[in-house]
Amino acid sequence: MFLRAALTAAALVLAGLSLAGAQTFYFSAIPDEDDTALKTRFDRVAAYLEEELGVDVAFLPVKNYGASVTAFRNDQVQLAWFGGLTGVQARLATPGARAIAQGVEDQSFVTYFIANEATGLTPSESFPQEMRGHSFTFGAKTSTSGRLMPEYHLRQETGEAPEAFFDRVGFSGDHAQTLRLVASGAYEVGALNFSVYDKAVEDGLPEVETAPIIWKTPPYPDYNWTIRGDVDERFGEGFAERVQQALLDMDDPDLLASFPRSGFVPAENADYAPIEAVARELGLIE
CATH class of the missing domain: 3.40.190.10 (Periplasmic binding protein-like II)
Structure with missing residues (x-):
């Protein structure tokens, strides 16, 4: 009886691990171009991230900027390529979320x-x-x-x-x-x-x-990759850092040209304080 219970418990643990390992990591992006261009851009990014991270990765398209924030807040996606304002909105709505990377050009957009x-x-x-x-x-x-x-x-x-x-x-x-x-x-x-x-x-x-x-206009900070704060719990310790490193290591000229960016550099929430301040001044966020 004890052996059977132990085997059953072990099987449940292994099943749980299998399900966790089979989780898909979803990401999205603000629709700043038409649907066809977005799918071309981000299906290739999904393939790159899947290879780098060793988990299933899928791009989830959204219809408008607001929908990208909602999808992130509702955990339909765990990573998103946001604009400056949508990134601020998403992080304010999702405790623990943080900006992890931005394009080289996004430092002075x-x-x-x-x-x-x-x-x-x-x-x-x-x-x-x-x-x-x-x-x-x-x-x-x-x-x-x-x-x-x-x-x-x-x-x-x-x-x-x-x-x-x-x-x-x-x-x-x-x-x-x-x-x-x-x-x-x-x-x-x-x-x-x-x-x-x-x-x-x-x-x-x-x-x-x-x-x-x-x-x-004069320059300002803009686009950013933002990740949810709970990804380590779901995909393993250090997963957020692995995602960040994969983005920073992206060096395929064709892949970067689809953004278009010359590369990605580290980012943090504080980089977008000026965007948040302007948005509050214009009444776009409370």
Whole structure:
């Protein structure tokens, strides 16, 4: 009887270990491009992480920026590639969560203001007050580079809300769409992150020909990899550090180009204190 009980207990322990080992590590990302581009980018990242970590890894797409925060808070994903603001929101909503890495370029990120060539607006070192009265589109409502920082600088430079300064204000939903809308003339002016625009230039997209850059913001911290605080309990002691090291060791030029980033460096929550402060000032977080 004792032997049978012992064997049963051992079998249960082994089954538990097997189930723990079979857990899938999920990650997501803010949808700053269209679905096809995101899947291409992050399925490759999943394959890389799976090989480095020795666990099943899967990318979970989300429909919008808010959904990425919700998925992280609800433990549908344990890791996420957030913008500055969404990272702050996710960490505030998830005790123990922490930023572990950011792109080299994210230490000094900038937003480009672009204008349809028909407006006659030209590049300027100072904030282009001549944008007044034109139609304008941000990116997503909770995008750091597509809304938070451009609105902050707009208010700082004009003393006005966007709705007072511009004739019409919209939200495109993502940076690539902002470029398309301004290039087509659907909106006369827009704001998007520099990396999306620079990649469009590199790829020879025709939109850049009709939507030139007219101003860029001062630098600020932006995108980051944020991980939940309970991953070590579920995937083993030191797992969070292993994830961080895998991200820091990512050196495949093709993989990095899909972000696009030249590499990743360590990050911590305190790096994003300026983003949190601006978001509170604009009432985007309480």
